[in-house]
Amino acid sequence: MNGRFLAFAGGAAGAWRVTRMSAVAGEPLATVERVAVTGGAQPQESAGWVLRGATSNERYLRGEERAMLAAVQPPLGRPAASEAALIPIRKSAAWWALAQDERRAVLEERSRHIATGLRYLPAIARRLHHCRDLGEAEPFDFLTWFEYAPADAPAFDALLAELRATEEWRYVEREVDVRLTRA
Amino acid sequence: MNGRFLAFAGGAAGAWRVTRMSAVAGEPLATVERVAVTGGAQPQESAGWVLRGATSNERYLRGEERAMLAAVQPPLGRPAASEAALIPIRKSAAWWALAQDERRAVLEERSRHIATGLRYLPAIARRLHHCRDLGEAEPFDFLTWFEYAPADAPAFDALLAELRATEEWRYVEREVDVRLTRA
Numbered sequence: 001m002n003g004r005f006l007a008f009a010g011g012a013a014g015a016w017r018v019t020r021m022s023a024v025a026g027e028p029l030a031t032v033e034r035v036a037v038t039g040g041a042q043p044q045e046s047a048g049w050v051l052r053g054a055t056s057n058e059r060y061l062r063g064e065e066r067a068m069l070a071a072v073q074p075p076l077g078r079p080a081a082s083e084a085a086l087i088p089i090r091k092s093a094a095w096w097a098l099a100q101d102e103r104r105a106v107l108e109e110r111s112r113h114i115a116t117g118l119r120y121l122p123a124i125a126r127r128l129h130h131c132r133d134l135g136e137a138e139p140f141d142f143l144t145w146f147e148y149a150p151a152d153a154p155a156f157d158a159l160l161a162e163l164r165a166t167e168e169w170r171y172v173e174r175e176v177d178v179r180l181t182r183a
Numbered sequence: 184m185n186g187r188f189l190a191f192a193g194g195a196a197g198a199w200r201v202t203r204m205s206a207v208a209g210e211p212l213a214t215v216e217r218v219a220v221t222g223g224a225q226p227q228e229s230a231g232w233v234l235r236g237a238t239s240n241e242r243y244l245r246g247e248e249r250a251m252l253a254a255v256q257p258p259l260g261r262p263a264a265s266e267a268a269l270i271p272i273r274k275s276a277a278w279w280a281l282a283q284d285e286r287r288a289v290l291e292e293r294s295r296h297i298a299t300g301l302r303y304l305p306a307i308a309r310r311l312h313h314c315r316d317l318g319e320a321e322p323f324d325f326l327t328w329f330e331y332a333p334a335d336a337p338a339f340d341a342l343l344a345e346l347r348a349t350e351e352w353r354y355v356e357r358e359v360d361v362r363l364t365r366a
Contacts, residue, residue: 003319004319005318005319040319054316056279056315056316057279057280057281057286057315058282058283059242059283060283061282061283062282062283062284062285063281063282063284063285065282066282096239096240097240098240098246099241099244099245099246099248099249100241100242100243100244100245100287101245101246102246103240104283130316132239133237133239133313133316133317134316134317134318135188135317136186136187136188136223
């Protein structure tokens with residue numbers, strides 16, 4: 001999985017067992033038992049759904065913010081981080097119609113998305129995948145994958161609650177919250 | 184062609200006849216006679232090459248810059264604009280590793296990409312397509328399509344010469360310049 005493109009296949013197989021699925025906004029995803037994370041952008045067979053995404057360049061992060069994050073952010077795959085969350089999000093047309101500085105102002109100057117995330121490091125590992133420009137049929141704009149130790153689950157819930165209360169989240173028109181544990 | 188995804192197929196067919204092809208940096212594209220512009224992100228059959236891309240949200244433009252552009256930028260498809268250029272570009276890993284504010288500083292504060300483009304409006308119509316996050320096999324990061332009247336061809340060449348002399352262009356590792364005329 002050295003490539004930038006990944007697929008999250010929900011079905012009966014996979015290294016992660018689903019413990020809870022909830023639709024935070026908009027349509028839910030079909031209930032599945034497992035999620036398999038694989039490399040490659042090609043659509044795959046799955047009993048349930050397949051979400052694809054690509055890691056990409058930073059869209060909002062400034063140089064000094066990236067340096068702060070780099071100093072504290074943990075890698076994926078820590079043995080103690082046996083819990084995970086997959087949170088696919090689609091933002092509204094109104095969000096995408098904003099100019100770059102307008103989106104940055106909502107995301108950070110007014111919603112403190114980056115600063116809030118920083119406060120939960122190094123407990124929560126995170127990787128963002130973009131899917132908006134991947135193809136016409138993609139149901140989400142982003143897929144974020146998080147990993148944390150069971151003891152940090154309450155902190156992770158607090159992080160999500162903070163973010164979901166922001167002005168940025170008024171632009172979220174679909175969000176599903178899939179919680180997993182290493183199978 | 185209402186969708187965001189388009190394909191530019193170089194081969195023996197298409198509404199645009201190729202008048203000149205040159206490799207500005209890196210590998211050339213195979214010589215073709217025509218280019219067909221079609222909707223849809225699916226790979227297509229072609230005697231030559233197929234480049235795909237998607238129009239997307241603005242990555243660098245500020246609100247006030249977008250307003251200035253919107254006031255003067257012409258649409259594609261003007262009857263007098265019988266000349267076109269398709270310019271696929273790939274930027275280096277060093278470019279993509281920069282933070283958002285660092286890329287903006289190179290692109291506009293130091294290279295005046297947006298301000299320079301504005302000076303050539305309304306003569307030159309332009310549409311930018313992104314392909315970096317479209318799939319693993321995409322040979323370019325962007326495809327830009329320009330349309331102008333024959334009398335504005337020298338101005339278009341001057342615009343390209345200005346841009347290619349900037350700091351931003353030091354990050355361009357592959358660029359092909361395909362000139363076309365309505366067949």
